[in-house]
Each structure stands twice: as C-alpha cells, then as structure tokens.
Amino acid sequence: MYMPTSLGQGQGGGDCSGWERDQESFGAAVAKHYVRTVMGKSLPVNRMTRVTPTAWRVDFPGNVAIYLTFAKIPDFVAAARWYPKPAGPSRFYTYSCTRDGRLVLSERKQP
Numbered sequence: 001m002y003m004p005t006s007l008g009q010g011q012g013g014g015d016c017s018g019w020e021r022d023q024e025s026f027g028a029a030v031a032k033h034y035v036r037t038v039m040g041k042s043l044p045v046n047r048m049t050r051v052t053p054t055a056w057r058v059d060f061p062g063n064v065a066i067y068l069t070f071a072k073i074p075d076f077v078a079a080a081r082w083y084p085k086p087a088g089p090s091r092f093y094t095y096s097c098t099r100d101g102r103l104v105l106s107e108r109k110q111p
Contacts, residue, residue: 014096014097014098014099014100014101014102015097015101016095016096016097016103018101019095019097019103020073020074023050023056023070024048024056026070026077026103027048027056027058027068027070028045028048028058029103029105030068030077030079030093030105031045031056031058031060031066031068031079032045033079033093033105034066034079034081034091035060035064035066037091037107038081038088038089038091039064039081039088041064043060043061043062043064044060044061045058045059045060046059046060046061047059051067054069054070054071055067055068055069055070055071056068056070057082062084063083063084064081064083064084065081065082065083066079066080066081066082067079067080067081067082072111075094075111076092076093076094076095076108076111077092077093077095077105078090078091078092078093079091079093090110091107092107092108092109092110092111093105093106093107093108094106094108
C-alpha cells in the first residue's frame with residue numbers, strides 16, 4: 001500500500017513524502033537524472049504523460065522518451081529509455097532526501 005507520509009526516509013534524515021505525493025516532479029527529477037547519467041546529456045523536460053497509475057512517459061527534445069515506474073515505492077523506482085530505438089538500458093534507483101528536501105538517487109542492481 002502506498003502511504004506517502006511514512007516512506008522515503010533517507011540516510012540524510014530528510015523526508016521524501018513531498019516528492020512521493022508529487023509524482024510529476026518526482027518523475028521529472030528521475031528522468032532528468034537518467035538522461036544525465038546514462039545518456040550524458042542535460043535536457044529539459046518537454047512533456048510528461050501518465051501511462052498508468054504508477055507509470056509515466058517523459059519526453060525530451062530530440063525524440064527522447066524515458067519511461068518510469070513507481071510501482072515499487074518505497075523500495076525503488078525504475079527508468080528506461082524507450083526512444084529513440086533501440087531502447088536503452090533500464091536503471092533502478094533507491095532514493096532518499098536531504099534535510100533540506102533535495103532528492104538523492106542511488107543506482108541499485110536490478111531486482
């Protein structure tokens with residue numbers, strides 16, 4: 001069950017419930033992190049579309065589309081590049097928040 005008030009308590013002692021309640025901002029941050037760390041680019045988000053209650057498509061310039069799933073919160077979030085084809089690698093991230101509310105993503109092995 002998803003209970004945003006008690007999840008995402010990170011090692012930094014911060015509360016991630018604000019991120020968890022705002023899936024659009026959370027998703028944009030995760031997708032931008034993926035684009036920066038996996039693709040080596042810094043791109044602005046063009047559009048976000050909710051695909052299912054726990055999945056999002058995040059579109060960037062250059063026909064780049066990242067799919068995200070929040071189905072396993074608070075254990076991890078997952079991201080993968082869908083476009084351009086061929087699809088890119090999947091990445092799985094645990095997360096925590098600093099005391100001042102910044103989101104910290106850490107890559108983990110595929111579950």
